[in-house]
Amino acid sequence: SYDLTQPPSVSVSPGQTATITCSGDKLGHKYNCWYQKRPGQSPVLVIYQNNKRPSGIPERFSGSNSGNTATLTISGTQTMDEADYYCQAWDSASVVFGGGTQLTVL
Amino acid sequence: EVQLVQSGAEVKKPGESLKISCKASGYKFTDHWIGWVRQMPGKGLEWVGMIFPEDSDIRYSPSLQGQVSISADKSINTAFLQWSSLKASDTGIYYCARQDTANGLDFWGQGTLVTVSS
Numbered sequence: 005s006y007d008l009t010q011p012p013s014v015s016v017s018p019g020q021t022a023t024i025t026c027s028g029d030k031l032g033h034k035y036n037c038w039y040q041k042r043p044g045q046s047p048v049l050v051i052y053q054n055n056k057r058p059s060g061i062p063e064r065f066s067g068s069n070s071g072n073t074a075t076l077t078i079s080g081t082q083t084m085d086e087a088d089y090y091c092q093a094w095d096s097a098s099v100v101f102g103g104g105t106q107l108t109v110l
Numbered sequence: 111e112v113q114l115v116q117s118g119a120e121v122k123k124p125g126e127s128l129k130i131s132c133k134a135s136g137y138k139f140t141d142h143w144i145g146w147v148r149q150m151p152g153k154g155l156e157w158v159g160m161i162f163p164e165d166s167d168i169r170y171s172p173s174l175q176g177q178v179s180i181s182a183d184k185s186i187n188t189a190f191l192q193w194s195s196l197k198a199s200d201t202g203i204y205y206c207a208r209q210d211t212a213n214g215l216d217f218w219g220q221g222t223l224v225t226v227s228s
Contacts, residue, residue, distance in 0.1 A: 005172060005173075035211065035212060035214075037214035037215070039155070039214075039215070041155065046205060046218040046219065046220055046221055047147075047155065047205065047207075047215070047218055048218070049214050049215060049216050052212070052213050052214040052216070053212055053213070053214075058216060088154075090154065090155050092214060092215070094211055097169055098157065098169065098171060098172070099145060099147075099157040099160070099171075099209070099215070100157065101147075101154060101155045101156065101157060102154075103154050104154040104155065
């Protein structure tokens with residue numbers, strides 16, 4: 005099976021840049037997405053096709069994917085960005101999620 | 111406006127059967143896969159499987175194959191997730207989402223809480 009590895013937690017001060025990584029074998033060869041998950045709410049797609057933002061997602065969210073690592077970057081992080089973030093890729097027609105990263109803004 | 115509306119919370123006993131639903135609107139139902147994702151208490155997102163409503167092509171997560179069944183009724187734009195014999199370990203929130211290889215899981219339902227307890 006294909007595994008995606010994320011750090012369990014990341015902390016950032018308001019206004020600073022948060023970086024969340026996702027590692028997987030040859031991940032750069034696959035389409036990668038990122039989801040924001042707040043407690044009690046449904047997941048929200050924030051990045052698709054490695055670096056595209058859906059309509060309504062702030063410009064401070066950006067993504068990259070190369071080699072074995074995909075990265076979600078949140079510039080000028082706001083307290084409202086505090087949430088769990090999940091990377092996702094496709095492998096053999098199956099969807100695979102990373103274990104999730106809890107982003108703390110303090 | 112794309113919407114996915116799921117059925118309400120369920121409380122069941124081990125061994126009972128259950129079928130939850132996900133009704134789509136605002137787009138052509140048969141043009142996109144519908145995926146199911148679960149979140150067990152205190153855990154991360156886990157993909158369950160998906161269905162292409164046009165021809166009912168179904169794929170399951172290898173780890174969940176045989177434990178659940180996915181179906182769809184394109185006449186009512188609704189996808190279903192079904193269990194024949196629930197276990198306590200099936201407890202969790204189940205989300206449906208419109209999914210696409212290129213665009214990810216772009217629209218999500220509100221989630222259905224399934225509680226299995228004796």
